[in-house]
Structures are given as C-alpha cells and as structure tokens.
Amino acid sequence: MEKKKILIVEDDQYTRDFYEELLAQEGYEIITAANGKEGQNIAMQQNPDLILLDIILPDVDGITIFQNLKAKNITIPVIFLTNAGDTSNLLQAVEGKAADFLIKSNVQPEALLKRIKEVLNLS
Template identity: 40%
Template sequence: MKILIIEDEPSLGRFLEKGLQQAGYSITLSKDGIEGQNLAASGNFDLILLDLMLPGMNGFDILSNLRAFSISTPVIICSALSSTEQVVQGLDMGAVDYIKKPFDWDELLARIRVIQKKITHQESSILTINDLSLDIIGRKVSRGGKEIKLTAKEFILLEYLARNVNRIVSKNQIMEHVWDLDFDPGSNLVEVHMYQLRKKIDKEFEYPLIETVIGLGYTLKGIKS
C-alpha cells in the first residue's frame, strides 16, 4: 500500500514516515502544500495523510482541488484544527476520516487498516499464485502451506511482483514502487533484496516462481487464483 504524507512539521513527518515504513507501507513524504498536491494528483497513491496548515497551499484547498478533478484517492485529515465545524468541513469535502493531533499511534494504524480493508473489499485480500499465498491485510506469506517470514520491504516487493504476475517489471519500476527512488544505475539495492526474497520464496521448493529476465527485469510466473 502506497501512502502519501503531506505534513510540514519536520519531526512529525519523519516519525510518520519511519513508523509507517516499519509497519510495511511504502511512503512518500511532502512538506509543502503545492508539492503535495502535485504528487497527490498523479494518482499513484492508495491513501493520503493530509495536514491542513501547510506552506504554499492549505489542506482544504488541496482536498477541494483533488475532488474537483475526480481524483478519488482516500484522504485522512490529520490536523490540530479540531473544532466541530472544521471536522465537518473536511468530511463534507471528501475526506474519509479526520484524526485530531496529537493522536495515538495505534489508533492511526487502526484507521489506516480500515481504509486498506475498504480498498481491498472488491477483491480478495489474499493473493494466490500457484502454491504461494499472500495475505495483504495480515502481511503474511506462505508457500505450500509453509509460513515464510519476510521483512517489510521484502513483502512490498513480493506483493508488487504478485500484482504484476507474468509481467516483466524493470529495476527502475521496482525502485520507484518499493523505495520511491529514482533509478540509480550503480545501486544494487534491488538485486540484494531480490536475492534474499528468492532464497525465502524459491530455494526450498520444487520449482522457482521468480525469474530474472536478462536486460529487462524480473517476473513472477504462475497461475493467479
């Protein structure tokens, strides 16, 4: 799940970014209203955590502009503005939730999980390719009935491959999706994580699922059910 955080307070922004990454989410952090709106308008995110008091453009204007252009990405407003009128305004403008600062960390995670469940409601939260099973909500993986422990980044990487089953994904695409980084030809970040993932997913099993396509990238092959 890719989350955009639009928050200008440096310490809170870093806290949210680190904590949500550790929880297994792919995070992009913006500290400016205009930049945040441009990122949100790309439509590349599953959820937006939106502050209201921002430099460049306030959160209400961002939300209004997104909905005016039919960008329906779920938005949770996270703000110190906590009057009933402000909460009602945010919800009426199209936010799916409103959490008042300071907030409890576990409560924020629970609210994010609610949105995640709604996003996956129309599709199964379990991805199955051959004998490989991914529980997207529970963040659990098994193959042939055997549970496999993955790091947060390994899970995001495997989920990305599974959602693109039988398609070749490039190193550049993986860097952008899993790490939100521009392509660096000299980096071996993808290769290292792919090596570790393949050791866990393929090594002890009868046949490999993940394949390297020389010069193009990687693919997870199988039948999705």
C-alpha cells in the same frame, strides 16, 4: 501482495519523519511532501492508495488540496491531520467525503495504524 502507497503531506519535519518511520515499519511504501503544492503534485502523478494530509500548511491548506483533487475526479482516500480543536469547519468543507480526520496531539500510533488499515480495507 503489493505494498500500499501512502502520501504524507506535513510541513513539520519531526511529525513527517515520525509518521514515515511508523508506516514504513508496517510495510507501507511512503512518499512525503513538506508543503501543499508538492503534495498535490505528487498525489496527481503517483496516485497513492491513501493521503495523510495536514490541514495547516505554509502554502496551500489541506482542505484546498482535497477540493482540488476532488474537482479533478481523483478519489484517493484522505485522512486529515490537524491540531485545530474545532473540527466543524473541516467537516463542512469536505462534506463527508474524506475518510477521516485525526487530532495529531491526541492520536496514538496504534489508533492511526488501525484507522489506516480500515481505510485501506486491510483489517
């Protein structure tokens, strides 16, 4: 079976490295981006199977990236990562088209892995 490719777009180095190591240990092919523009370009060029997308990024926010990809008919599933407590704006912005969103400070590694498998239809 071909490895599933996951793009991690996260500006915090520690968090990005943590997700990268966790997912690589599970056998996923990992691509990372430290900012929104880089993440959007990688998504369009490499067509990953899933994007873990931080909402608050230094250049372009995650919601804008999501909307830009949708405008180009790129339908890669997205799991938003946020530390923002109020997710109502997020839900409105993505109109139910994102796979999910997770509060970074609350999510356990096992729960993240389970959700990724569900989104990729591996469970």
